[in-house]
Amino acid sequence: MTILDSRLSTPEEDFRRNQEAYAIVIADLHARRRRACEGGPPKARAKHVARNKLLPRDRVEALLDPGSPFLEVAQLAGEDLYEGVPPGASIITGIGLISGRPCMIIANDATVKGGTYYGMTCKKHVRAQAIAWEHRLPCITLVDSGGAFLPDQKNIFPDYGQFGTIFNNQVRMSADRIPQIAVIMGPCTAGGAYIPALCDQVVIVRGQGFMYLGGPELTFAATGEKVDAESLGGAQMHCSVSGVTDHIAEDDRHALAIAREIVRDLGEQPVARRRRAESVAPRSDPREIYGIISRDPKIPTSTREILARFVDDSRFHEFKPLYGDTLLTGFARIHGHEVGILANQGVLFAESAMKATHFIELCCQRDIPLVFMSDVTGFMVGRAAEQGGIAKAGAKMITAMASANVPKYTIMIGASYGAGYLAMCGRAFNPTAMFAWPTGRSAIMGPEQAALVLSLVRRQILKSEGKEWTPEEEEAFKAPIRKEYEDFQRAYNFSSNLWVDGILDPLETRDTMGLMLDLAARVPAKPTNFGVFRI
Numbered sequence: 001m002t003i004l005d006s007r008l009s010t011p012e013e014d015f016r017r018n019q020e021a022y023a024i025v026i027a028d029l030h031a032r033r034r035r036a037c038e039g040g041p042p043k044a045r046a047k048h049v050a051r052n053k054l055l056p057r058d059r060v061e062a063l064l065d066p067g068s069p070f071l072e073v074a075q076l077a078g079e080d081l082y083e084g085v086p087p088g089a090s091i092i093t094g095i096g097l098i099s100g101r102p103c104m105i106i107a108n109d110a111t112v113k114g115g116t117y118y119g120m121t122c123k124k125h126v127r128a129q130a131i132a133w134e135h136r137l138p139c140i141t142l143v144d145s146g147g148a149f150l151p152d153q154k155n156i157f158p159d160y161g162q163f164g165t166i167f168n169n170q171v172r173m174s175a176d177r178i179p180q181i182a183v184i185m186g187p188c189t190a191g192g193a194y195i196p197a198l199c200d201q202v203v204i205v206r207g208q209g210f211m212y213l214g215g216p217e218l219t220f221a222a223t224g225e226k227v228d229a230e231s232l233g234g235a236q237m238h239c240s241v242s243g244v245t246d247h248i249a250e251d252d253r254h255a256l257a258i259a260r261e262i263v264r265d266l267g268e269q270p271v272a273r274r275r276r277a278e279s280v281a282p283r284s285d286p287r288e289i290y291g292i293i294s295r296d297p298k299i300p301t302s303t304r305e306i307l308a309r310f311v312d313d314s315r316f317h318e319f320k321p322l323y324g325d326t327l328l329t330g331f332a333r334i335h336g337h338e339v340g341i342l343a344n345q346g347v348l349f350a351e352s353a354m355k356a357t358h359f360i361e362l363c364c365q366r367d368i369p370l371v372f373m374s375d376v377t378g379f380m381v382g383r384a385a386e387q388g389g390i391a392k393a394g395a396k397m398i399t400a401m402a403s404a405n406v407p408k409y410t411i412m413i414g415a416s417y418g419a420g421y422l423a424m425c426g427r428a429f430n431p432t433a434m435f436a437w438p439t440g441r442s443a444i445m446g447p448e449q450a451a452l453v454l455s456l457v458r459r460q461i462l463k464s465e466g467k468e469w470t471p472e473e474e475e476a477f478k479a480p481i482r483k484e485y486e487d488f489q490r491a492y493n494f495s496s497n498l499w500v501d502g503i504l505d506p507l508e509t510r511d512t513m514g515l516m517l518d519l520a521a522r523v524p525a526k527p528t529n530f531g532v533f534r535i
């Protein structure tokens with residue numbers, strides 16, 4: 001076992017300036033999170049509280065065990081996507097302990113556009129369900145929503161992955177013995193009424209929770225029948241007449257207390273099947289990561305130095321240290337959990353891809369979760385690389401990574417471009433969870449390269465038409481492409497579109513991974529069958 005060298009290779013002045021730059025980045029991350037935590041505008045929040053309801057985050061807190069961690073999923077999803085909607089897309093999702101049991105909590109935020117579902121709200125709800133399903137976590141849904149945000153119909157209604165998929169997942173998870181519990185704390189109308197209706201057990205708050213396929217106004221318009229909300233879909237009616245709901249509560253706190261009792265009575269909890277060693281802090285100070293991450297994307301960051309500040313006791317049993325050294329591979333522990341780490345240290349060559357393939361096979365045989373730490377501009381190009389079979393080696397790495405059925409986690413710690421992004425277990429390969437550091441970035445290629453490629457194509461076309469362009473014209477053509485790629489590649493674009501599950505402060509990454517690995521340790525093993533390796 002190697003103890004990673006804790007010496008800093010970053011010159012002192014650079015280290016200080018990197019730290020200063022990262023302090024600004026972290027302050028920005030916290031400002032975004034604060035905006036997400038506020039929820040809707042002050043007027044909507046005041047109206048909510050005046051109705052004697054707890055604010056959504058207070059509901060989550062009251063539902064959780066005192067002192068429980070809450071690992072929020074996709075907190076910044078939808079950031080800047082919709083007018084008047086703060087980051088979060090009007091729903092809060094995350095993992096926490098209820099009656100000592102890890103659960104997925106899904107809570108509508110009625111202070112944001114009546115808690116209605118935009119396309120991104122559906123995507124986030126479905127993503128939370130997928131994480132719950134993979135980890136066999138009971139789902140507790142706190143319903144307070146006007147259902148579909150009607151103007152966004154095309155992103156909500158017709159397709160897989162949208163609103164209807166929430167129902168599909170509920171049914172199939174229930175069939176897979178993953179408990180589905182709803183607490184109706186506000187209105188749930190039309191499609192929204194099916195979320196609780198499809199749950200195994202439902203609590204409803206008197207005078208506050210209403211559930212109907214059509215509200216009083218719609219009922220009058222459709223049938224001419226005049227009926228009040230209470231007798232159409234109130235708590236007393238549903239608990240004593242229709243039987244649609246099971247437990248009546250007098251207010252939010254009472255309802256959440258009943259939900260905690262339901263979770264308490266869910267039966268035996270799954271036990272961990274992977275043994276965990278004692279967690280040991282890294283020997284080198286993790287706060288130094290801020291000074292190690294290069295503030296200039298053109299100057300590479302030492303991944304080895306980051307690992308020294310990330311893994312338990314800074315111990316990394318490196319696999320093939322002398323071969324394919326642009327990819328670090330090795331065994332380590334994070335909060336006592338054994339993991340196999342693949343971390344970029346430059347461009348991927350055929351040797352590094354072959355090494356990755358071999359290493360992934362080892363981890364699958366041994367049932368060790370994989371952690372991909374991506375900081376890569378892509379695979380090597382050029383005649384030597386092609387003749388050396390880089391495409392074949394890359395295909396092997398992708399085959400191994402895609403086939404691997406052990407838990408897989410991806411953290412974009414730096415650049416993550418093109419096929420490098422994909423081979424390092426990009427979102428398309430459905431990692432168990434995927435995170436980015438705020439300075440992470442990803443696109444098909446870097447902004448400068450994209451501007452260059454498109455200008456070469458343009459130049460070719462002009463040439464075939466017998467035309468030429470001046471350097472100024474070429475620059476005018478390139479500038480907007482560069483800008484578009486720069487905007488696209490931001491980590492916050494990835495979190496807003498839910499291409500990653502969250503943005504992590506580098507210092508939070510160990511604890512987050514510890515929680516994820518803890519959950520993964522309780523899930524039955526899935527054997528891996530590898531696809532055909534191109535030899």
Ligand code: COA
Nearest residue numbers: 112113114116145146147148149150151187189190191192
């Ligand atoms: N689609 C689009 N916007 C909606 C909406 C919907 N289904 N339901 C509510 N909104 C918007 C409102 O226009 C309002 O927007 P604003 O903040 O820009 O003014 C905001 O959400 C809050 O609505 P408001 O009615 O002021 O809040 P409320 O807390 O008093 O009531 C509801 C919330 C959800 C109970 C109520 O708006 C309602 O009954 N909506 C219709 C529900 C429905 O029939 N849905 C069927 C969908 S399948």
